[in-house]
Amino acid sequence: MARVLIVDDSPTETHKLTTILEKNGHAVITATNGENGIEVARAERPDLILMDIVMPGLNGFQATRQLSKDSNTGEIPIIMVTTKDQDTDRVWGMRQGARAYLTKPVEEGKLLNAIEEVLV
Numbered sequence: 001m002a003r004v005l006i007v008d009d010s011p012t013e014t015h016k017l018t019t020i021l022e023k024n025g026h027a028v029i030t031a032t033n034g035e036n037g038i039e040v041a042r043a044e045r046p047d048l049i050l051m052d053i054v055m056p057g058l059n060g061f062q063a064t065r066q067l068s069k070d071s072n073t074g075e076i077p078i079i080m081v082t083t084k085d086q087d088t089d090r091v092w093g094m095r096q097g098a099r100a101y102l103t104k105p106v107e108e109g110k111l112l113n114a115i116e117e118v119l120v
Helices: 011-023 034-044 060-069 087-095 108-118
Strands: 003-007 027-031 048-051 078-082 100-103
Touching: 003 011, 003 034, 011 027, 011 108, 027 034, 034 048, 034 060, 048 060, 060 078, 060 087, 078 087, 078 108, 087 100, 100 108
Parallel strands: 003 027, 003 048, 048 078, 078 100
Antiparallel strands: none
16 A cells, blocks of 8 residues: 655644554654655655645645655645635645645545545
C-alpha cells in the first residue's frame, strides 16, 4: 500500500487519520506544521500527502503551493483535509495544487476513496 505523509498540527486528528490509514494497510509518516511537512516530503518522498490548512507558521495552502511547484515533490498527490468548508477555500486549495479536498471530521470511506482516486 501507500506511504502517506500526514501534515497536521493536531495530535488528535493525526491519531485519527493514522488509525484509519494503518488499519487499511498504509504506512504513515507525520509532520506537525507546513515547514516540517515540506522537509519531510522532500526527504521521504511519500506516495501521498494529507495536508491540514490551519497550522502555525506556514499554512497548508502555502505548503501545498511550494510542494506542487517543486520539481522534487510536484508529482506527489496532495489531499487537503481541513475544517475549512467554504467553497472559496476548496477552490483556493485546488488552485494551490491539491488533487482532492476533504472536510473534517473525515469519514473513513470518503478518505479511502479519495486516496484511491489520486493514486491511480
